[in-house]
Amino acid sequence: MATLESLTWLNRFLDDTPGDSEFGGASRQVPHACWSRVHPSPAPHPELILWSQEMAHMLNLERGQAETLAGGTPVPGMDPYAQRYGGHQFGNWAGQLGDGRAITLGEVETETGVVELQLKGAGKTPYSRFADGKAVLRSSIREFLCSEAMHHLGVPTTRALSLVSTGEQILRDMMYDGNRAYEQGAVVCRVAPSFLRFGSFQIHSSTGDVETLQTLVKHAIQHHFPTHSSDDDDGLVRWLNQIAQDTALMVSHWMRVGFVHGVMNTDNMSLHGLTIDYGPYGWLEDYNPGWTPNTTDNSTRRYRYGQQPQIAAWNLARLLEAMVPLMDEPERLHEVLTAYTDCFDMHHNRMWAEKLGLDTFAKQDEELVRTLNSLLQEVETDMTLFFRLLCSLQSPDISALRFAFYDESTIPEQAWNEWLSSWWTRIAGQPNREVMLQANPKYVLRNWMAQLAIDAAEKGDFSVCESLHELLLNPYDEQPEQEEEWFQKRPEWARHRVGCSMLSCSS
Ligand code: AMP
Ligand code: MG
16 A cells, blocks of 8 residues: 555546646636646544545555645655636536636556546635635535535446545635524545546637637647547548547436535536536435425526436537537538437437336337326335335235325325226236346435535544445445435425535535
8 A cells, every 4th residue: 555655647638738937826817728737725633534445446546645735745756736727507608617716636557547636625726716725524425425426326427536624714605695604614535537528618609719628638638538630621530529428427427316516617527528617416305306405506407407408418519519619511410419419329228128127118118207207206205215226016005105206195095006907917917126226326415415414524523434435335235224314204304404405506
């Protein structure tokens, strides 16, 4: 096992792409650059709180070094920088955004490939705009636990190595309502092949900087999509098709497990089809496709659960627009959107086949799924409990699924029994239970579960964080000793509680 000093550090992104001539400095526009070198801000009292054994093992890294992982002096080999990117936020072009509070330490060579290590919350960069570059404990816990849980749920995601509390007090207006309060600071070290986003490309084409755009595309393809090329339209379309397919797969997994990202701005869309930037995300409990946990999005609910597949397509279209200057025949980019739709439909159909234990998804199953979707919305029904209990149903009778309903006296029993009978007939009484159990997790990071972990952690007790981290390493396993605590509907106290049903972008 090695220390951070003895890892093999690379700086391929800095070597390949143009950057800022200034080191650090005030918030500003940085034209023609892909990055700015920065100094992370050291924490006054760094303390290691959470650690991913798996990530450490992948890096061959021994536990510790909280100081460096909270923004202290970089070790030799690290060349910290903040990435420049732009983005469409809530449908509008927002111009330059960039890593306002993320600082990449460098890239590390591992046995399974090169990964980037990035600190979130280690201080200001030229992209911090009016904010402080810091992160609070509550949002850092949410990022650490959820990204690790997503990985074990089989959802493509960035990972987390560590969570360090900084010992600093940070002022936040949690619900943007004028009630500011001090909160504890923290830094997550997150890990991904790269943190390139759709917006990383958009920023250059939006300013007509085709040369930088081309350089960045070349870099991305060479290191992250080595079987592709940017030599001609064919190559570019094939590469973008890959991104479309990766994105479609990611979103279909979100739909499968009931995850709502909450802020699908184009700066939060990973080039690798990874779930990235865990902010005001949430998990469906009551199966309501119109739900979003993000109160900042209350008026239009643009990023609601049921609209995520369409939003991903919209975001992809913005990436494609950014590629127009590199194409001889830009109209060919339409092929990529078609590829996204076809690919999503394929994954979506397979998802339903797996969730319902069908051998394959046939045309006539569309009706079965449509009816199921509307029944699930008739009265408050818990998505995770419903599908998990369905896996072990022995006869087409809704009474065995009562536990999934929030008010058992309101269950539309006859309609449910009719649906269950048609499903039972479809599968000839023999659902593929093995497949169902792998498609319908028993445990997800429900909003109130994360909140319980946060409430305890804010008082210095990290045991709930540890328990949830552990529980969610095996979300498809029965873990009967955990049922009473975590295989549960949302408790009443969480219905209107900030942090459970209501979250903002403040973090
Ligand atoms: P997000 O909504 O987290 O994707 O952030 C949108 C933009 O705001 C990105 O450019 C972030 O880096 C930036 N940002 C968010 N929070 C902070 C903060 N506390 N300090 C500086 N920049 C921030
Ligand atoms: Mg972001």
